[in-house]
Amino acid sequence: MRVVFLDRATISPQTTLKELPFPHELELFEHTTAEQVSSRIRHADIVISNKVKLSERDISGAENLKMIAVAATGTDNIDLRACHSRGVVVSNIRNYALQTVPEHTFALIFALRRSLVAYRNAVRAGRWIESGQFCFFDFPIRDLKGATLGIIGDGVLGRAVADIGKALGMQVLFSAYKGRTDMGPLYTPFDELLEQSDVITLHCPLTPATRNLIGEAEFTRIGEGRRRPLIVNTARGGLVDESALVAALKSGKISGAGFDVVTEEPLTAGHPFNEVLGDPAFILTPHVAWASDEAIQSLADQLIGNMVAFVEGRPVNVVTAQ
Template sequence: MHEHPCPVVFLDAGTLPCGLHFDERLAQRLHYQAFDRTAPEQVAERIREAEVVVLNKVKLGAELLRQAPRLQRICVAAAGTDNIDLKAAQALGIEVCNVPDYGSDAVAEHAIALLFALRRHLLSYVTAAVDGRWSAAPHFCWHGPRIQNLGGSLLGIVGRGRIGEATARLARGLGMRVLFAQRPGRPPAEDERPLDELLAQVDALSLHLPLTAETRGLMDARHLARMKPGSVLVNTGRGAVIDAPALAAALRAGALAGAAIDVLDVEPPPPDHPLLQADIPGLLLTPHVAWASQEAQQRLAQRLVARIAEHVARREPHAP
């Protein structure tokens, strides 16, 4: 066995409420510290002696990585790695591990739930049931915003990864027709359309894109204006894929019937964020919880523990 326990630090463990749980054998081989959150000015000190760093949204740039001479592995508690300077990590011999498929079904279910909420105006009807409008109705039901089925409608999906495909599978099970945006640099598949063409056709659009230089601000004023009148937009991917002021303007102008957003470009958002204003009609926000089902959290935690165990096994190749 290695003489010294492996130093492991989780910088923002508060993002994973279920926590990491190690069996007794592995726990004995670790010196594990879990911090609920780590401010930028605290990062360097907390990673200085670590061999393994676990994090979700904490940013690790080249300068910080150079200040952690013992660091060998970064375990990202998420699918995306855009908060890590990957080139610097590679140059320093630091392995970066993410967990790409712990919550595809959870995010897909949330996207479909948001579509139901938008197309059936669920929040409006929940409010009307208790604020006196139903009690004052002349009939057995209260009629408000137009309710539309999901079945038979056309869903456009931008992003054909695991989550996009899982969302398509659920949508088809509800009787929706599904088209994908054509992937850049590839000939279109039979069920793919160029983005501008897709936007003009679909009744609902669901975004499942990673954040890259090409996708940042993709849904800007021009692309939002291309969307079919009366359509709705859902984003459970990355917040910065949408130009937030442009979306707020489109909703205020009635260009879209509604939008449901689980992610913003700044998280947590400041109170003056363009999409937190009270005068935006048809906007439904959830606080980045599409991924956070109990099952997905447990799966993520188990895979993070496995990544740590892999490092310990390589560190102690003859350990029983």
């Protein structure tokens, strides 16, 4: 088996990739551009990709291709229809981030609700010395107990976030997607969640139905209330209209935002988030909510396991199969 890993650099160098137990030739590339994909996978039996896009043209030109092992949960970078028509098995990684993403979500929430960045910046600027007393009160500090946590997305990550929120004494709401009214009595209508939540956090996939789920109209609705919620996105860039978010933050319709993902990654020079990177009410981390040491090792182990299972004729975590 010829195995080609197109973007090894997307997995921490400290992570151990176990030896594949079947006869193979492994070729590792730290990065692969769109122009390099076709030539690099042309003779591969198994292709490993985290974020490198594999188009119909790339897949059609890889005559020996039998499996794509996705080193992530999301498969929007793979042309699944082309794989299905070619009989190429695609397997992804599942449930490896059950601790790390919820913890990162709440790290952002705690930092914003307690103005940690603003206070840290003020201390560094000498404000504590200037105050002349043991503390100062320049920025708001809000407890989470009693606050309302609105969660969009009720998969394993959304429910893990809910569990933490409940343990902290928060009231938890799960929302139906915008325009959905058939989700049952346990779901709060989307517009009502926007109005009632002190913190809104997204844990849903990016699909045509969820793109710009929160945009200018939603921020206008939020701004009509008194809660001025936090907006947190550790799911996918594109779920929130990023220009509209910046405008909402600047106008005071929301009290803060914590994002781990953007539509264009890495962040580009012209991205609207650059306008608020210096605002302590805005925290942007570089798509690392998933990346605790423990989670990455779990991902790597599952990645190897997916390939072994395929070679042994019992494919697992299959997104599309023969």
